[in-house]
Amino acid sequence: MAAPARKPILISGAGVCSLLLGQALLRASIPFRIFEKDTSITFRAQGYRLRLSNEGLDAIEAVLGDGFQKFWDACGKTGGAGFASLDALTGEPLADELPSYDSTKEKKADGSPEAAAQNTIRETLASRGGKVVGISRGGMRRIFLEGCEDSIEWDHQVTGYELTSSGVRAIFSDGSRSIEGEMLIGGDGLYSGVAEQLSGGALKVYDTGARGIHGQAPTTAFKGLGEGVFRILDQSRVEGRAFIITNVRAGDMDDPSIEFGWTMGAQPGVINPPNEDYTITGAPAANIAKSITEKWHPRLRPLFDQMVESEAAFWKITCSTPEGVPEWPNEPRVTVIGDAAHSMTPAGGIGCNTGVRDSALLGRLLAEAGGFRDGVTAAYEKEMRVYASEAVRTSYGLAKHQFGVIIDENTPTIQRGQRSV
Known part of the structure; x- marks a missing residue:
């Protein structure tokens, strides 16, 4: 008798970090489903360029392997x-x-x-x-999308999740549920409902x-x-x-x-x-x-x-809390990456580079485990908090100096779990 098909890893959002994580899972032959609120990859304007650091490039290369050369050739x-x-x-x-x-x-x-x-x-x-290396967000997404097309469901906005006896389901904006997955990874940006639910509000984004x-x-x-x-x-x-x-x-x-x-x-x-x-x-x-x-x-x-x-x-x-990424009770089947975990100002071009590090780290841990395993999200979050907290502090410090941005007890936070208006 054939072994039952393994439940997929569920990913909310089809941004840069989610798609790069998809590439890591694809290369490890781990099934996954990505749910994206937009109707296609070209739905919104996104032509601005992202500057890539050594750390960001190393993370992308670690995921893409032999496919990195195509990405490198597309960079300016x-x-x-x-x-x-x-x-x-x-x-x-x-x-x-x-x-x-x-x-x-x-x-x-x-x-x-x-x-x-x-x-x-x-x-x-x-x-x-010694070069300044950059690529448009749209160009990066198109490259990371290659091979993942059949694993994406467009026009599906994830607003939260529910745990089951043996997995997790994503909850969509219309109240419907996804198929059951082994894990859910919140990669849906600043307004992530997954981040809000997972952290119990500890993950704040300041406007x-x-x-x-x-x-x-x-x-x-x-x-x-x-x-x-x-x-x-x-x-x-x-x-x-x-x-x-x-x-x-x-x-x-x-x-x-x-x-x-x-x-x-x-x-x-x-x-x-x-x-x-x-x-x-x-x-x-x-x-x-x-x-x-x-x-x-x-x-x-x-x-x-x-x-x-x-x-x-x-x-x-x-910007996230300038002190860094806070702690929350670990949930073995749910975690967050990219802006859902740590929003940053544009100062220093640090945000995207930190996000792709998340994708590479979590992708490696999942590949080593062969998919879901108790302890994977805890190991990921422990390591992520170290480099991401440093990045948030640096981003905020530069923005405070350059732009006059100040975050204090009176700074409003954005409401997560809904679209920006």
Whole structure:
């Protein structure tokens, strides 16, 4: 008699971290099902680029193995010109030192020096070969999706879960249940209902009030900048500072069929989506970006005048508890990865790199166990909390220094378990 088919690992969300975990399970011949609230991988604008650190690249390579070369070839590599900080109105260089902050200057609430992390945290850019390595979120998702297509169920938003006598079921927004799985992995981002239920509310995501817009334009629009990594700062606005971050690869600047991305961020009050609806994409986001930059220097204006409006999208600058990833009672059959476990500010480009480390770590533990085994989620969470807590602290420290982001007892938290509006 044939052995009964093994129940799959259930994964909520089809973002970068979930798909990379899917790749790890695929290579280990462990069955899995991914449930994604969007109707397809191209449902929303997502063309902005993600900067990959050595740790992030190592994690991706550990999962993809021989398939890593295809991923590497799809990445952009910016080198030679290094980092430059520019004044948005004059186009002239500002201090060219990479952003940092001295944690020895931090104070506790009682005014005494903060004992932890007595060092200067500095943002680093280059990773392999002295290059700044980046890839669009959409491009990364498409590569990680390959081979996993038959294991994804689109238009299924997971809002929570129920444990059974021998497994777990995902609960969808319409009240229906999934098939029974051996485990459920919450990889559904900031608004994860799985994270809320699992941690009993301990996993908080703070809304810093700062806002952003992602955009992209043909590479020819970037020729006025030249090659390098740029932070462009506008300190002239009464409402608060605005900035963009982008990296430009010299070899592609003459090809209008290729697009580069930029990320705009601003202090509270500068970027205000219509009706505070952050799901809006396209022209409304593009128009706000254009209005903010209308007085910027002519060498910068093409990035916005020529932007691909359909790819513009709003985003909130959020952060988990700055002290790090909290503890919660371990559930052997349920855990969380990526933004569901640790939201970070854009400072330092740390969030995605930490998330893919989650995928590689959990994927390795599951592969070694051959699927579910009691103790896997506990081992994963113990190790994840160490590197992810360090990453959250660094991300928050840099954002506090660079953007003026402050999290205190009055900072609101976002409500998890529902879509952003």
